[in-house]
Amino acid sequence: MLRHKAQSARSVSARVRTEPRAVRIVLILAALGFLALFIFLPVVIVFVSALQKGWQFYLSAIGEPDALAAIRLTLLAAGIAVPLNLLFGVTAAWAIAKFDFKGKNLLITLIDLPFSVSPVVSGIIFVLIFGLHGWLGPWLDQHDIRIIFAVPGIVLATLFVTFPFIARELIPLMQAQGIDEEEAALSLGANGWQTFWRITLPNIKWGLLYGVILCNARAMGEFGAVSVVSGHIRGLTNTLTLHVEILYNEYNTAAAFALASLLAFLALVTLVAKSIVGWKSQQQLKAVEQSPPGRKPYEN
Amino acid sequence: MRANLVKKQRVIPGFGLTMGYSLLYLSLLVLIPLAGIFLKTTTLSWAQFFETVAAPRALASYRLSFGASAVAALLNAFFGFIVAWVLVRYHFPGKQIIDAIVDLPFALPTAVAGIAFTALYTTNGWIGRWLAPLGIKVAFTPVGVILVLTFIGLPFVVRTVQPVLQDIQPDIEEAAAVLGARRTQTFTRVLLPMLWPALVTGFAMAFARAVGEYGSVIFISGNMPMRTEITPLLIITKLEQYDYAGATALAVVMLLVSFALLLLINTLQWWTRRQRV
Numbered sequence: 152m153l154r155h156k157a158q159s160a161r162s163v164s165a166r167v168r169t170e171p172r173a174v175r176i177v178l179i180l181a182a183l184g185f186l187a188l189f190i191f192l193p194v195v196i197v198f199v200s201a202l203q204k205g206w207q208f209y210l211s212a213i214g215e216p217d218a219l220a221a222i223r224l225t226l227l228a229a230g231i232a233v234p235l236n237l238l239f240g241v242t243a244a245w246a247i248a249k250f251d252f253k254g255k256n257l258l259i260t261l262i263d264l265p266f267s268v269s270p271v272v273s274g275i276i277f278v279l280i281f282g283l284h285g286w287l288g289p290w291l292d293q294h295d296i297r298i299i300f301a302v303p304g305i306v307l308a309t310l311f312v313t314f315p316f317i318a319r320e321l322i323p324l325m326q327a328q329g330i331d332e333e334e335a336a337l338s339l340g341a342n343g344w345q346t347f348w349r350i351t352l353p354n355i356k357w358g359l360l361y362g363v364i365l366c367n368a369r370a371m372g373e374f375g376a377v378s379v380v381s382g383h384i385r386g387l388t389n390t391l392t393l394h395v396e397i398l399y400n401e402y403n404t405a406a407a408f409a410l411a412s413l414l415a416f417l418a419l420v421t422l423v424a425k426s427i428v429g430w431k432s433q434q435q436l437k438a439v440e441q442s443p444p445g446r447k448p449y450e451n
Numbered sequence: 452m453r454a455n456l457v458k459k460q461r462v463i464p465g466f467g468l469t470m471g472y473s474l475l476y477l478s479l480l481v482l483i484p485l486a487g488i489f490l491k492t493t494t495l496s497w498a499q500f501f502e503t504v505a506a507p508r509a510l511a512s513y514r515l516s517f518g519a520s521a522v523a524a525l526l527n528a529f530f531g532f533i534v535a536w537v538l539v540r541y542h543f544p545g546k547q548i549i550d551a552i553v554d555l556p557f558a559l560p561t562a563v564a565g566i567a568f569t570a571l572y573t574t575n576g577w578i579g580r581w582l583a584p585l586g587i588k589v590a591f592t593p594v595g596v597i598l599v600l601t602f603i604g605l606p607f608v609v610r611t612v613q614p615v616l617q618d619i620q621p622d623i624e625e626a627a628a629v630l631g632a633r634r635t636q637t638f639t640r641v642l643l644p645m646l647w648p649a650l651v652t653g654f655a656m657a658f659a660r661a662v663g664e665y666g667s668v669i670f671i672s673g674n675m676p677m678r679t680e681i682t683p684l685l686i687i688t689k690l691e692q693y694d695y696a697g698a699t700a701l702a703v704v705m706l707l708v709s710f711a712l713l714l715l716i717n718t719l720q721w722w723t724r725r726q727r728v
Contacts, residue, residue, distance in 0.1 A: 185533070185534065194559070200570055249465075250463070261482065264713075269665065270663065271705075276488050278695075279695070280484060284695050286487070314480060333463055395563065399566050
């Protein structure tokens, strides 16, 4: 009898918390239609257009020397930007999460700054410094060092736009974890590095990987900022995204889409990896939240 | 007192090293370059500055950039809300895949999105060919710009509304129902006010992202001065004509707008958090 009552109470609760069946169906269809139009179709057309001239053409478009050079440059830029921003992310998160100091919120806001800057503006700030008409331009020119319209400029622009990705994943995670475990390790005689490698790093590994995945996707996909600093020299300063633009503007649509399909594939891989790692990272954060709250860092 | 003394002695090492390195890296890569652009504008006179940023071509580009971004953010607020609602409240097959796919605009390079949308909406494209007989042109018009900007900002509203909706306790809606509210009343009087801060935050984020967007827009917009030219493209045009002063002036305008939006978004997030507690 009691159980019956509980059950009917639950079903009443479910009923008052949902909409009539017709409304539900309309809303689901609206959501799916919106996503189909804005996400599904654009991805499908990339792959269909890439293969419009057959596999033979597809493979030769990707194997073409300028395309390979563009792929290499994209890998190089991401290969430098991701590790450097990873190092920064870990050190910044350590300083912010393990210690208390004045102006912490301001520091966090400043770290997020590159997110709100337009990619084009991100490129221009480096042209104004290192370009021929920039502050260091004449000096660099005298010493025959090229940064703008050369590979270093592309690396710098990529570093700038991907700057916050790893730090912003790690800061909240490490803040939630507190300093208990590190303190215990230190009091048992471990030194600082041992504590970091054996205690902190295992605790943050999923959050860290999540940040790396996002950072890498943006580094390989950046367009506006690198477009400003690259100079578009085929085979030399064209990244993959810039090469897609050049081919497209030359009406070589099939080749442009062939290279674009590589980037779209990378995006899909990123989404899958992000879902798996994001889930693991959530578990790690939940484990922290269920244990008693970690001790706050010391007053500075 | 004694506890205080003990506390003052830091056990965790590395503050100097990590803080020092973080500040150095932040300054070299972000703060000094950003400060540089403001310094550069001081070499312009006010008259020069205003002449550049208030030129008819610049004004037309602001209208398109801000107007199209606002419409795109509104579309995202409306449909993003529905997507978030459906993902949290209803069950249907493939829901988890749909949930993951919402983030695609964050992962897909903007240039790829740009050529994909252009291919879909040109007069012989998959969608464009059905719109052309109706007299609707999308590619190379402001409508096309709105569409790609909607794509770019799509995840923001979904991802801000979703967690707040998830946290709403069932008893709130039950109480409303028990007190005699109809479902629509519960929605407009109880749920919507709770979700409002998150919705506005998502709108502002989508808008801020769209205003600065470049890669996806330039393919579909056709880039006609005064008609379909966005501000970031105008900056690049000036740069390519070696008009560094003009490019800098417009870049500073864009930067100031993004800082203002950042401040607004931070305030909105604070409001959201307060609402949730």
